[in-house]
Amino acid sequence: MNLTLGQKLTRTKPTERVAEQGHAPAAGRLGRSMGLFPLTMIGVGATIGTGIFFTMVEAVPKAGPSVILSFMLAAITAGLTALCYAELSFRIPAAGSSYSFAYATVGEFAAFIMAFCLLLEYGLAASATAIGWSDYLNNFLTNAVGWQIPEALRTPMVVSTPNGVQFNPGHVNLPPILLVLLCGALLIRGTRESAATNAVMVLIKLAILVFFVVIAFSGFDIDNFHPFFNGATSHGAGGMVGVTAAAATVFFSFIGLDTVATAGEEVRDPTRNVPVAILSALVIVTVFYMLVAVAAVGAQPAHMFEGQQAGLSVILQNVTGKSWPALVLSAGAVISVFSVTLVTIYGQTRILYAISRDGLIPKAFQKVHPRTLAPVGNTVIVCIAVGIVAGLVDSTFLWDMVSMGTLTAFIVVSIAVPVLRAKEGVSLTKGFRVPFGPYLVPGMSIAACLYLMYGLSMTTYRVFAVWMTVAVLTYFIYGIRNSRLNKAAA
Numbered sequence: 417m418n419l420t421l422g423q424k425l426t427r428t429k430p431t432e433r434v435a436e437q438g439h440a441p442a443a444g445r446l447g448r449s450m451g452l453f454p455l456t457m458i459g460v461g462a463t464i465g466t467g468i469f470f471t472m473v474e475a476v477p478k479a480g481p482s483v484i485l486s487f488m489l490a491a492i493t494a495g496l497t498a499l500c501y502a503e504l505s506f507r508i509p510a511a512g513s514s515y516s517f518a519y520a521t522v523g524e525f526a527a528f529i530m531a532f533c534l535l536l537e538y539g540l541a542a543s544a545t546a547i548g549w550s551d552y553l554n555n556f557l558t559n560a561v562g563w564q565i566p567e568a569l570r571t572p573m574v575v576s577t578p579n580g581v582q583f584n585p586g587h588v589n590l591p592p593i594l595l596v597l598l599c600g601a602l603l604i605r606g607t608r609e610s611a612a613t614n615a616v617m618v619l620i621k622l623a624i625l626v627f628f629v630v631i632a633f634s635g636f637d638i639d640n641f642h643p644f645f646n647g648a649t650s651h652g653a654g655g656m657v658g659v660t661a662a663a664a665t666v667f668f669s670f671i672g673l674d675t676v677a678t679a680g681e682e683v684r685d686p687t688r689n690v691p692v693a694i695l696s697a698l699v700i701v702t703v704f705y706m707l708v709a710v711a712a713v714g715a716q717p718a719h720m721f722e723g724q725q726a727g728l729s730v731i732l733q734n735v736t737g738k739s740w741p742a743l744v745l746s747a748g749a750v751i752s753v754f755s756v757t758l759v760t761i762y763g764q765t766r767i768l769y770a771i772s773r774d775g776l777i778p779k780a781f782q783k784v785h786p787r788t789l790a791p792v793g794n795t796v797i798v799c800i801a802v803g804i805v806a807g808l809v810d811s812t813f814l815w816d817m818v819s820m821g822t823l824t825a826f827i828v829v830s831i832a833v834p835v836l837r838a839k840e841g842v843s844l845t846k847g848f849r850v851p852f853g854p855y856l857v858p859g860m861s862i863a864a865c866l867y868l869m870y871g872l873s874m875t876t877y878r879v880f881a882v883w884m885t886v887a888v889l890t891y892f893i894y895g896i897r898n899s900r901l902n903k904a905a906a
Contacts, residue, residue: 459696459698471815477718482659493826496861503691524896541818545756546593559742569590571584573809597803628745640715664871664872665819775898820872830862838854
């Protein structure tokens with residue numbers, strides 16, 4: 417059957433086929449080995465740590481003490497989208513998350529573009545968190561043994577400065593590269609081992625953040641919240657403009673919600689466990705984000721955050737006048753940020769696995785090891801790419817790009833809910849459903865995402881446009897001809 421170009425671009429994969437792929441007995445499928453607790457910990461592990469340990473340095477200068485509202489705004493936006501994720505993950509419990517949801521609802525071309533947004537989101541998030549891990553590792557070594565990693569081995573080649581881009585020939589940020597290699601080795605061993613290790617690291621992370629909150633509140637000064645909003649002539653943006661800009665920067669840290677959905681094919685009883693894990697992770701994340709943000713701003717004037725490496729450790733050292741609290745927190749950060757990098761690399765590989773299985777990218781990304789049931793070649797390729805970016809580029813280039821990819825993914829997920837409801841109609845099976853009908857919550861989610869996008873810089877939009885151009889060219893050169901749906905229709 418010959419399809420028109422429009423029909424090819426909008427062809428969808430039936431939802432039952434998407435779900436059945438996770439149950440297929442084929443040797444190449446992923447193994448179902450995760451329960452509710454480790455799945456929830458994947459969501460928490462991908463989220464807590466990224467926004468708190470690192471982005472306070474980027475967000476507070478933009479918003480001042482009102483950065484607390486930025487975290488709240490991001491959390492509300494993520495919460496609206498989490499409800500959409502929960503319904504779709506119940507209907508379509510498959511690897512690929514937003515990509516799989518889009519393929520079953522809005523069509524192949526939109527799904528492929530969504531996939532490239534996810535690749536941008538996960539790849540740069542893994543690189544950015546690995547870079548931040550380097551700062552805490554260096555802080556830990558300084559406080560523990562009085563030794564620092566040589567500057568040429570802990571600074572990237574490409575650095576963003578107020579005067580433009582600066583190149584440092586011969587420099588490489590080595591710790592992030594080593595971290596990515598460790599994560600890759602663990603992921604190659606298998607999902608069950610990776611999930612168990614991640615759960616332990618997440619519990620350590622939560623304990624460390626409680627430790628920070630308790631000590632930081634001992635140095636709490638209400639005057640640090642005055643003035644609450646930046647002035648119009650301040651270094652950051654004034655009023656709610658600054659709040660929005662900061663919220664757009666920190667929003668990428670809610671990537672954990674998407675990561676839970678990417679694991680749909682490796683979860684036992686996914687129609688129950690995936691929605692519950694998404695909502696549980698959101699609640700845990702929001703509570704910890706707000707506690708740490710209030711404690712940090714209360715313990716240190718907003719102007720001190722800018723350019724502060726290993727910021728939370730420095731705050732504890734300044735509050736107590738001693739190095740041991742900073743040592744404890746740096747050690748906890750070294751462990752916990754490992755979990756963030758681990759699960760974001762994991763999410764990246766599962767997105768590639770899903771796209772490859774549909775024929776839209778080469779088959780190398782869907783090959784699974786017969787013993788570990790892990791996509792080994794896929795994982796190696798991802799780790800090489802992430803390691804190169806983490807070792808050579810300043811993280812300043814990465815934060816807003818991750819937020820752009822995340823917000824785009826959340827918009828498509830929100831659109832998919834009413835589309836899926838319309839397709840299934842009265843035959844819609846029982847299970848979790850977005851409250852108040854198929855339009856109100858998804859519509860509010862889309863509006864909130866667009867509002868946060870407005871706060872991103874023009875540079876972010878330009879780079880995103882280039883990436884989308886690459887996506888479109890890839891689809892028309894390779895994807896449209898090699899799609900499994902295209903071959904099935906031939």
